[in-house]
Amino acid sequence: xxxxxxxxxxxxxxxxxxxxxxxxxxxxxxxxxxxxxxxxxxxxxxxxxxxxxxxxxxxxxxxxxxxxxxxxxxxxxxxxxxxxxxxxxxxxxxxxxxxxxxxxxxxxxxxxxxxxxxxxxxxxxxxxxxxxxxxxxxxxxxxxxxxxxxxxxxxxxxxxxxxxxxxxxxxxxxxxxxxxxxxxxxxxxxxxxxxxxxxxxxxxxxxxxxxxxxxxxxxxxxxxxxxxxxxxxxxxxxxxxxxxxxxxxxxxxxxxxxxxxxxxxxxxxxxxxxxxxxx
Amino acid sequence: xxxxxxxxxxxxxxxxxxxxxxxxxxxxxxxxxxxxxxxxxxxxxxxxxxxxxxxxxxxxxxxxxxxxxxxxxxxxxxxxxxxxxxxxxxxxxxxxxxxxxxxxxxxxxxxxxxxxxxxxxxxxxxxxxxxxxxxxxxxxxxxxxxxxxxxxxxxxxxxxxxxxxxxxxxxxxxxxxxxxxxxxxxxxxxxxxxxxxxxxxxxxxxxxxxxxxxxxxxxxxxxxxxxxxxxxxxxxxxxxxxxxxxxxxxxxxxxxxxxxx
Numbered sequence: 345x346x347x348x349x350x351x352x353x354x355x356x357x358x359x360x361x362x363x364x365x366x367x368x369x370x371x372x373x374x375x376x377x378x379x380x381x382x383x384x385x386x387x388x389x390x391x392x393x394x395x396x397x398x399x400x401x402x403x404x405x406x407x408x409x410x411x412x413x414x415x416x417x418x419x420x421x422x423x424x425x426x427x428x429x430x431x432x433x434x435x436x437x438x439x440x441x442x443x444x445x446x447x448x449x450x451x452x453x454x455x456x457x458x459x460x461x462x463x464x465x466x467x468x469x470x471x472x473x474x475x476x477x478x479x480x481x482x483x484x485x486x487x488x489x490x491x492x493x494x495x496x497x498x499x500x501x502x503x504x505x506x507x508x509x510x511x512x513x514x515x516x517x518x519x520x521x522x523x524x525x526x527x528x529x530x531x532x533x534x535x536x537x538x539x540x541x542x543x544x545x546x547x548x549x550x551x552x553x554x555x556x557x558x559x560x561x562x563x564x565x566x567x568x569x570x571x572x573x574x575x576x577x578x579x580x581x582x583x584x585x586x587x588x589x590x591x592x593x594x595x596x597x598x599x600x601x602x603x604x605x606x607x608x609x610x611x612x613x614x615x616x617x618x619x620x621x622x623x
Numbered sequence: 624x625x626x627x628x629x630x631x632x633x634x635x636x637x638x639x640x641x642x643x644x645x646x647x648x649x650x651x652x653x654x655x656x657x658x659x660x661x662x663x664x665x666x667x668x669x670x671x672x673x674x675x676x677x678x679x680x681x682x683x684x685x686x687x688x689x690x691x692x693x694x695x696x697x698x699x700x701x702x703x704x705x706x707x708x709x710x711x712x713x714x715x716x717x718x719x720x721x722x723x724x725x726x727x728x729x730x731x732x733x734x735x736x737x738x739x740x741x742x743x744x745x746x747x748x749x750x751x752x753x754x755x756x757x758x759x760x761x762x763x764x765x766x767x768x769x770x771x772x773x774x775x776x777x778x779x780x781x782x783x784x785x786x787x788x789x790x791x792x793x794x795x796x797x798x799x800x801x802x803x804x805x806x807x808x809x810x811x812x813x814x815x816x817x818x819x820x821x822x823x824x825x826x827x828x829x830x831x832x833x834x835x836x837x838x839x840x841x842x843x844x845x846x847x848x849x850x851x852x853x854x855x856x857x858x859x860x861x862x863x864x865x866x867x868x869x870x871x872x873x874x875x876x877x878x879x880x881x882x883x884x
Contacts, residue, residue, distance in 0.1 A: 365707065412752035420751060428738070428749035435744065437737065439757040441711040460802070464787035464795040465757035470743050485798045516684040517706040 345564040347377035347613055350533045353564075354378070354497055359387040359409075361447070361493070361528065363500030363521035364575065367393040367415045367583055369513070371501040371535050373571035373613050378404060380610065389447075389493055391440065391519065393575060394591060397423035400433055401594075401601055402609070407434040409493065411443045415588055416576070422595035437471050444520055446493035451526035456489035463488060497531035498524045501572045502557060503580060504549065505534060506542040509562025512549035515578035518556050525561040535566040537580050570617050587620070635811060635883045636661060636876045637858050638830045640866060642809040643722065644669035645856065646766045650720050652676040653764075654686070654705075654713050657722040661879045662768045663692045665809075666722070667870045668862060678702060690869050713763075714755070717802045720764040722809075726750055727781040728767060730824045730844045732805045732817060734760075734786030741782055756785035761792070764804040770880045772810035774843035789822035811880040813838045814855055819847050828855040 351374070354360065364370040375395050378386075379402040386404050390396050392413040399405045401423040413421035427433045438446065445457045458477055468474050468488070477489040500521045505511035511534055513521070525532050534557070538548075546552050574584035574591065594604035608616060643665025647655050650669075655677040657666040663682070670677040671690045678686045681699060684707070688700040705713070713719050727735040736754060740747035759765055765786065769776055784791065792799045807827070808815040814827040825847040829835055835852050858866070866876070877883055 410752060412754045414751055420749070425749040428746055431745040437753050439753050440707075440755040441714060441758040444708070444711060459758075460761045460798055461758040463757075463761055463799045464784070464791040465753070465760075466737075466784040467753060467757055470783070486796070487798060519707060 345533070345566050347374050347535070347566055347568070350374055350499070350564060350566060351377045351381045351383065353531055353533075354381075354383055356383050357385045358496040359389060359494075361495040361498040361524040362388060362390040362392075362395045363498070363519060363524045364393070364395070364572075365391045365517070365519040366412070367417070367588065368576040369501050369515060369519070369572050370395045370575040371499040371571065372573060372575060373535055373568045373616075374499045374533065374566065375399065376609055376613060376616065389443075389495060391443070392424065393421060394588070397421040398609075400424050400427035402605070405433050407436055409436045409438065409443075411438045411440040415592065417583065417585055418588065418592050422592045423601075426595050435470075436473065437467060439465075439467060442467070442488070442490045443493070444523065445490035447520060447523040447527045449490060449492035450494040450528075451523055454492065456491050458487040459490050460487060461490070493527060495524070495528035497533070498528045499533050499535070500524060501535045501577070503537050503577070504540055504545065505536040505557070505562075505565050506545055507539055507565060508542070509534065509557070509559035509565050510542065510545060510555065511536060511557035511562065511565075512545065512554045513556070514549070514554070514580070515576075522556050522561065525557060530563065532562050533564045533566065534562055535568045535571040537569050537571065537577070539565060539567040568613065570620065573617070573620055584620070587623070633858050633863060634877055635830060635832065636880055637863065637866065638855055639809060639811060639880065640665045640668055640876055641858050641862065642814045642828075642830075642855050643768060644672070646722060646807050646809065647674050647677060647720060650674055650677060650764070652678070652718075654678045654680075654719040656680065656719055657768070659722075659724060659768060659879070660692070661770070661876045662722040664866065664871045664876045667692045668866060671865055671870065672862065680705065690865070691872075692870050693875070694873075711758070714758055715762050717763050720766065720806070721759045722766045722768050723756060723759065723786065725767050725769060725776065725786070727776060727778045728769070728808065729778060729781050729788060730846075731788035731790040731822060732767075732786070732808075732824065733781050733784045733788030733791060734767065735781040735783045737783040737785050739782055743783060753785045757787065760787040760803070760805065761799045762802050764806055766806045767808045769808060769810040772812040772838065772841050774841060777842040777844065779844045789817055793822070812841065815846070823847050825849070826852050828853045830855045831857060
């Protein structure tokens with residue numbers, strides 16, 4: 345598939361899950377394609393970084409379902425911050441582990457999973473979706489019912505896949521990409537740096553324990569070397585810190601973002617990658 | 624090297640490293656998870672000296688035995704693989720002590736890292752979000768590191784409760800208090816705790832060169848101040864040697880706080 349074919353399967357108003365973590369292994373080429381599309385009114389579920397920030401800056405986001413938004417080396421995501429402070433996005437806050445439980449509940453097709461996480465905190469005041477549940481067993485204790493975060497579509501970036509969607513990560517952590525891909529029943533798309541024959545997957549991964557994404561979880565594969573740029577995608581490439589700093593600087597004014605958009609977003613992905621290589 | 628510090632000299636950051644290390648005393652075999660440069664240096668010092676059973680991260684997905692706080696190259700000695708998924712398992716097991724930061728903290732230890740301003744839908748300043756604070760505080764031991772002790776951070780009431788303080792923990796009942804253990808705050812000026820009958824924050828010690836009056840003036844709520852506030856422990860020559868030669872040879876800890884003298 346191409347990024348354009350992925351985006352053609354998405355609709356305005358959808359709840360879209362995005363894999364990766366902070367500014368690490370984000371499916372940025374698909375994010376850039378969404379920004380060029382007429383899609384709007386999206387609910388984004390993410391351990392968020394520039395994925396959420398860019399989509400907010402481009403006016404694509406109605407609601408953010410997140411536990412944090414960070415660029416890692418720059419602590420706060422500047423575009424998300426701006427959108428929040430201007431009151432432009434609805435905010436549905438979670439704890440990191442609670443977000444994991446919500447994805448797990450969706451993946452297991454149950455409406456919630458009980459947890460102590462959130463008790464005593466303002467999550468219960470500020471996230472109107474959160475409800476309490478009482479243990480039906482002898483302890484009778486009250487817990488938070490972390491709600492199933494069922495997704496309409498999912499996008500992730502992995503390192504290698506075969507054409508059917510069996511995929512692997514080569515970096516330090518899968519993060520929660522497998523849970524994201526299981527939290528939707530349809531519209532599960534991955535981009536990868538390289539598509540390889542199935543027979544080469546184990547060799548590419550290094551061992552079979554790294555084959556954590558199967559084609560049961562994937563509906564389409566986009567081959568896009570550098571598709572995670574400018575986020576970290578070890579061992580293919582580190583985070584492009586200079587580029588990220590420029591991106592962060594584009595939150596300084598509408599004019600600055602217009603210039604960033606003109607140069608880096610309103611161009612085809614092929615052109616983007618050529619311009620990055622020429623920097 | 625006429626101007627090089629002699630073995631007996633130490634900085635404020637060195638005292639903070641000791642105070643942060645002391646947070647982990649008697650923790651035994653748990654995952655010590657200090658977040659930030661100085662807390663990581665303090666945790667490494669605790670393990671290298673008096674708490675040898677601690678497990679510690681490489682700030683990513685591995686638990687390693689190296690005493691160095693950063694820059695291991697190929698020299699990492701890996702004990703286990705600890706991706707984020709596993710980290711939450713560790714949190715929920717209770718076998719972890721995290722040291723977090725706080726943009727605001729109140730007398731009972733309620734922490735805010737999510738947003739500044741009373742209208743959450745339209746915050747004055749959006750911060751990082753709830754992150755792991757709600758889960759950390761109700762499941763495992765928690766301390767805080769505040770490099771800039773001020774009335775902006777130590778406030779009468781936090782705008783958003785991300786990490787749970789003692790008053791809310793007790794009000795929530797056993798589902799929280801079963802595993803709850805809010806331990807200490809280390810700042811650039813002092814060490815504080817909640818070892819009082821009603822769990823209000825107490826001044827535990829002041830760092831050398833700081834007065835009780837200074838700490839009180841820079842705290843935006845009434846602290847419990849004992850009649851005799853001791854001075855924070857200062858580093859031994861052996862500790863200074865380990866800090867300088869092994870744990871933090873680039874002296875990164877010295878750059879984390881203002882007025883580091």
